[in-house]
Structure formats: structure tokens, C-alpha cells
Amino acid sequence: MEEKNTRKKIIGEVLAEIIEDVKNGCVKKVNVGLMAYGSELGSEELIKGAALAMQNDPSVNVVLIGPKIEGFEQMEWIETPACETDISKAMEDALDKGLISGAVALHYPFPLGVATIGKVLTPARAKPCFISSSTGTSSSSRVEAMLRNAIYGIAVAKADGIVAPTVGILNLDGAQTVLRALQKLSEGGYPIKFGSSMRKEGGVILRGNDLLAGSVDVCVTDTLTGNVLMKLFAAWNTGGNYEALGWGYGPSAGENWGKVVSIISRASGAPVVAGAVTLNARCAKNGLPAIVASELDLARKAGLDEIVASLQPKQTSSEEDVTAPPSEPTDEEIHGIDVLEIEDAVKVLWKAGIYAESSMGCTGPVIKTAAARVEKAKSVLKENGYI
Numbered sequence: 001m002e003e004k005n006t007r008k009k010i011i012g013e014v015l016a017e018i019i020e021d022v023k024n025g026c027v028k029k030v031n032v033g034l035m036a037y038g039s040e041l042g043s044e045e046l047i048k049g050a051a052l053a054m055q056n057d058p059s060v061n062v063v064l065i066g067p068k069i070e071g072f073e074q075m076e077w078i079e080t081p082a083c084e085t086d087i088s089k090a091m092e093d094a095l096d097k098g099l100i101s102g103a104v105a106l107h108y109p110f111p112l113g114v115a116t117i118g119k120v121l122t123p124a125r126a127k128p129c130f131i132s133s134s135t136g137t138s139s140s141s142r143v144e145a146m147l148r149n150a151i152y153g154i155a156v157a158k159a160d161g162i163v164a165p166t167v168g169i170l171n172l173d174g175a176q177t178v179l180r181a182l183q184k185l186s187e188g189g190y191p192i193k194f195g196s197s198m199r200k201e202g203g204v205i206l207r208g209n210d211l212l213a214g215s216v217d218v219c220v221t222d223t224l225t226g227n228v229l230m231k232l233f234a235a236w237n238t239g240g241n242y243e244a245l246g247w248g249y250g251p252s253a254g255e256n257w258g259k260v261v262s263i264i265s266r267a268s269g270a271p272v273v274a275g276a277v278t279l280n281a282r283c284a285k286n287g288l289p290a291i292v293a294s295e296l297d298l299a300r301k302a303g304l305d306e307i308v309a310s311l312q313p314k315q316t317s318s319e320e321d322v323t324a325p326p327s328e329p330t331d332e333e334i335h336g337i338d339v340l341e342i343e344d345a346v347k348v349l350w351k352a353g354i355y356a357e358s359s360m361g362c363t364g365p366v367i368k369t370a371a372a373r374v375e376k377a378k379s380v381l382k383e384n385g386y387i
Contacts, residue, residue: 029061030281033100037066040266049273102260102284110136114254117156119247120233127214134226152253153218159288165217166195168206176338188302248276330368
């Protein structure tokens, strides 16, 4: 009920703002800078994207940054030499001086701790889905990065207008550990809405089918995987050299990061450029950095710092000399252990006198053990934080 009332309030506020703008005969513009040089498709493709963005959303005003192109003098420009260093500097200056509220760039040197959250159009049902993350990195630790990506993905989805975005985790190395961390945050009071796989077994861990169908609003992944997914979803039907679908690699999010900088690639076509500009404008207008800070504050109150500390590397059981108990038939499987921890988990069971083997099932790693010992094995694994 509270969620429904919140949604009604936000919709009411947005409608009231639109009505007020119409009454006054004006629409409040959001200035977004766009690097207009460096595309493999030519500068004209970038400018076409800028024009399309303003056509689709009258509240957006694109400020082109780069060498002025003949035939497009009527558009607003921050003119620079045909040098990417000069263009980047001009964009930074415009952001610092408040001439633009956000920026869309073909490249940006994000510091460690900042990542971008891409947005794709899934092909099965034409449903948008955020890929968190697609460039940058929110932490040098893989699992911590994916944990933070979940929080940043939620923040960007909220800045884009989704009140309570659903979250799923792609079935990758570290996914089960990230899931346990998010469940601890949820138990601590962090308001996260877990989505569910469309597969028969359901659950928060996502398969390829879920990506195609857009089963959740936010798909948590590592940056390298996310980057590949962005390219696949954007250019799967063009042969690969023209990104035709989606909203680009997304706006930036990170702790103590106050800028809204979105990324497109040198192969992004006009439709993707337009999508990136409108998403950037929406996130800038709705105060993405403040939303990120608010989400982190809620997560900290729910135990984020303690959970992150528990994820740091420590001596693993695989480094210890542990002898396996006498072998016995293994006719039961235990699911939910992360692939990065599977061998350690097996040795923890050995230390407890339980014979176990690691194996890879259709949906991920499993531990095989005797049916008579499976409940005790689960108890040992739970005590040691593996499930």
C-alpha cells in the first residue's frame, strides 16, 4: 500500500509539473553536452542523434561539443579543435561551470569506484532492462563490485522513473556470493525488490532466457560481461558495426561521484545516441547523484560496510592440507554455492568428516554427497557461509 501511494505521489508531481509548464507556455530545458567528434560512423550520425533526442523530448537541449560541422550551425555548439583532448576538457569545463547538467561521451576516464549502468531493449518482449554495469568499475574486488552494481543499478532505475525496480543477478562467477550479500542487506532493512527468473525453478539468479525476455528491471553483472551484453543487444540485427537499439552504456554512478556522464561507443548509431541523451537528461533532472547517495546511506544502515568487509580475501580452505574421508556414493546435490568457492566448500565438508565432490550442473556448480549426509552437509555449509 505504501509503495502504491508513493507511486501515485510521484506520478501526481510529474503531471502537476507538466501541466504547469503547459500553462506557462514553456518547458524547462535540461542542457546535455554531447561529444560531436570521434564516431566511427561520422560526426553527422552523432548530430542526427542529438536532433532526434530533442525531437522526442522537448525538455532536452543538446549542446554539441567539438569542431563545428557545416550545415549544422543552427544547433548550439561549444566549438573546439578536432582534438579529443580539447573536446574532453571543454566538456569538463561545461560541467564544472553548470553550462550543462549532464554529458554523453564516447570515452571518459572514470576513477575506480565509478561505473556506468547501461540500458537495453530486450528482444523477446521489447522490455527495457538495465545492465549493471557496462563500463568503469565500482570496486577492484569482483564480488564487492557486483554488490555495489546492484545498488547503483537500483539508483539509476529510480532516476529513470521506476519506483521499485526488480533486481536479478546474472549466473556468473560470484553470483551466489552476491545474492547472499544482498539477502543480508535486505534482512538488515535495505529496501530491495528481488525479481525472479522466468525459468521453472525461478529464483533471483538469471539465465540467458531472462536477458532475452527482460525478466527484471536491473540485471547485475560484472563490467566486462555487461559491456559485451550491451554490444549484443544494441547491434545483434545490424551485423555489429552499427548499434541501433537501446540507450547506450548508461549514466555514471559511484560513491561521492557528483557528475552525470553517460557513455556511448564509436559504433553507436543515431537511435542509441538519442536514447543516451534522453536517459542522461532524465537522470540529471531527477538528481541521480543524490539518489545514489541515498541508496548507499540506506545500505550502510543495513550493514553494507560489514558485509563488504566479510567479502575481502582471506586464507581459503584450499590452501590447507585436508584429507578426504573415505569415498561413498554421492546421490544428492547441493546447489547455491558460488563457483569461486566450490573447492573450499568441499574441503570444509571433508574437515567435518563428510565425503563430498564438486561438480558442474546445468545451472551452475553443485556439491555431491550421500543422501544420508545431505542435511548435515547443508548445515555445515550454512554455518561457514557457503549457502
